[in-house]
Amino acid sequence: MTQTMRWFGPNDPVRLNAIRQAGATGIVTALHEVPNGAVWAREAIAARKAEIEAAGLEWRVVESLPVDEGIKTRSADWDRLIDHYRQSLTNLAACGIDVVTYNFMPLLDWTRTDLAWELPDGARALRFEAVAVAAYDLFILRRPGAAESYDAATHEAAEARYAAMDEAARNKLERTIIAGLPGSEEGFTSAQFLAAIDTYAGIDAARLRDHHVAFLEAVCPVADELGIRLVVHPDDPPFPIFGLPRVVSTEGDVADLFARVPHRSNGLCMCTGSFGVRADNDLPGMIDRLGSRVGFLHLRSVRREPNGAFHEAEHLGGNAEMAAVVTAVYRLSVREGRSIPMRPDHGHQMLDDLNRETNPGYSLLGRMRGLAELRGLERGIAFASGGAA
Template identity: 45%
Template sequence: MQESWRWFGPSDSISLEKIKQAGATHIVTSMHDIPTGDIWPETEVIARNEKIKASGLCWNVVESIPLHNDIKTRSGNYLELIENYKESIRSVGKAGIPAVCYNFMPVVDWTRTNLSYRMPNSSQALRFELTDFAAYDVYMLKRQGAELDYTQAVLEKAKSRFSEMGEQEQLLLEKNIIAGLPGGEGSYTRESIKVAIEQFIALGTEGLRHNLIEFLKAVVPVAEQSGVKLCIHPDDPPFSLFGLPRVVSTAEDVRKILTAVDSAANGITLCAGSYGARCDNDLVAMAEEFGPRIYFVHLRNVKREEDGSFYESDHLDGDNDMVGLINALLKEERRRKQAGESLVSIPMRPDHGHLMADEEKSEGVKPGYSYMGRLRGLAELRGVIHALKHLNT
């Protein structure tokens, strides 16, 4: 497996040199300075790739080329935006970068309610708390019909929780939910998010799925011609928020995506933490079923709670069978090698990490993307990979 690290570009406080010191050999990054919907110029992508190469690292996955909401709703100037997306794929292909991770989440990207959840060892993790989310949705955002999306037990807890919140705690919760998290796309105000939510609710699940498939029909042929694999990231969390439709949350969702556009260039990102936030997603079975179309892996673990809440645990200490998942992925790599396929080694990265030690005092550390937390995660995952390879030789 290709040991990779997410880098947020030249402005990232974690330098390419530090990434090499962590033992990573590959970089996962994006052109963060280019506005969503604009074309990625070939010259700029190549220049960024040359900078990464000069550091002794290899850019193996674009994460991501963000999709404008107009593409997801097929409204506004979506046709022009799709053409721009095609050009960006061509630029990536000409730069020799083999994969593009993207997502089709409506309105909000990956969502957490608490960015500094205190763990037993005093490090800080990311957490999604359903009670807090419901408190925001029903009592702060006051979304029409919101109370219909929660059980009575959750509503009662949310009401009590909201009554205990001070103004600053309320504002922090809102910021965590709608202001945009690292690698996500954009931010909203309370009023603008209501408008966006209503648009996607009106579209519905099948409408959103239809728009995803139409997008893939348009761009997958370009990816094929450019030598680029597209790998869709799952919804995070993999269930409805704000009553919004979800179309990349389960194994059945994946089957529909891969079947609708049956091309080797149409693949998936197996994010263990996202899919694993649902207890009915069997990650090992998904790796075995979809192995040939897995082009990128996020190795992250979670501890699930009965009401749908979860927090991000240590990489090897959660409800997901990380050892079993890695073993299935290594098995897929062996299959590819025996079949003589060109793309054998699967890019992986330690996804998110706890905030710990001196980094707690540092400014500018992106939630989930601390250096020490991810370094620890990568080291643990590397140990599992080496042990399994040894056992299978």
């Protein structure tokens, strides 16, 4: 695997030299300052790449080139937005970028309900709790029709949770869910979120899948010519929320997407954390079966909890079976003769980072621990397999 870390640009509290010292050789980043739907200018891409290379690192993976909501909903300006996306891909390829990550989640990118959940050892983790989402949806957002999304037990638990929260706790939950997490494409107020949900009226899972296919059919021929792998990030969490469909949640979802759009550029960002929230996703088996499509790896693990909750576990802990995952990646790398870019995702906030400004999930030391563990795991697997350690 090619070892990388995500960097959010010049305003990231984690500096490039720290990432290099952590042992990564590559950077995964994006032009986060560019509005969704706008063209990424070649000059801006080249300038960011030069900054990264001046620090002794490489930039070949974009995360993410956002898919504008107008593409997801097939709005009136779909053609213009598609043309902008194609031009951005062309400009990225001209600067040597050959992996471009995107997602097709409606409105919200990755979603959590607690950004500093304290673990028994005093470190802090990201956590998602379905009851907290229901409390926000039913009693703070007050989404029309929300009651139909929850069973009686969840509704009762959400009502009790809401009643137990003071105004500050309610405001904090609202900000955590919809204000925008690191790397998210957009943030909202509750009023804006309700209005945005209305733009998806009449778009069910089948229709959203069709829109996803239409997007890929429009951009993959360009990506094919450019030699770019366009890799989709799975839904996080991998199930519908706020009445909005999510259609990249299972192996079946991804296999269907590849069958419908067989272009060689149509690929997968294999996120073991997002897929791993669902016990029915066989992570090592997915790598074995979808291997040729895997262009980027997010290696992290979650610990599933009762009632639809989960939290970010240690990279070698949780439910991901990381040793089996990395073994499958090693088999894939040997079979295809390529090194797949990987980044350790969503590290714990720990040690000195507990007293520093950090982006939730993206403090340095927790990710550095994860990178070291994953590096050692890969070398051990290679050694045991008779390869170079």
